[in-house]
Amino acid sequence: MAERHISEVDLEQVMGFARCVLEQPVELLVGVAETPPYLTDRHALLLFTEGHPEGQKLKIDRSGLGPCFRHAAIVKETDVASYRGLVEQCGLEPARTRMIGNSPRSDLNPALELDLSSEMVALQEARNLFQINTRVLRTADEMSRSLLDVLG
Numbered sequence: 001m002a003e004r005h006i007s008e009v010d011l012e013q014v015m016g017f018a019r020c021v022l023e024q025p026v027e028l029l030v031g032v033a034e035t036p037p038y039l040t041d042r043h044a045l046l047l048f049t050e051g052h053p054e055g056q057k058l059k060i061d062r063s064g065l066g067p068c069f070r071h072a073a074i075v076k077e078t079d080v081a082s083y084r085g086l087v088e089q090c091g092l093e094p095a096r097t098r099m100i101g102n103s104p105r106s107d108l109n110p111a112l113e114l115d116l117s118s119e120m121v122a123l124q125e126a127r128n129l130f131q132i133n134t135r136v137l138r139t140a141d142e143m144s145r146s147l148l149d150v151l152g
Contacts, residue, residue: 036068
C-alpha cells in the first residue's frame, strides 16, 4: 500500500498526528451543553449513534454529557433493524419514545418506520427531506429551545 518503506520515524509522525486528534477538546455548539442535563431530570435519555465504538465512546466521554444518558448504544449502522433492537433491549414503548436526529436516512426514516415520534435537527439547510412531520432547525441554540419546548 505504501510506495516506499515505512520507517519508525514515519510511524512516530503518524502516531503524533493521532495523539493530536485524540487530545483536541470537544467543542459543543451553543446551547448543547445545557440541554441534556436539563432534560435528564425530566426524561430518560438514550444516546444512539453509529460509528467506530472506541471513537464514539471517546467523543461522548470528552463531551462531558455521558452521565446524562441512561444508555448509550453505538452500532455499525443506524437502520430499522438496529432501532428495533434498541427498542427491544431497552423495553421502550414506541408511542412514548421520541427520536431526535439530524439525518432523514439514518435517524428519522427508521424511527418513523417503527412508529417512533421524531424530530429533525439540522444545523444547515436540509436537502432532499421527504418526511413531513419534522422541523428543520438551523442553530444549536434553536435546537435546544425546540427540544425544551417539545420535551420540557
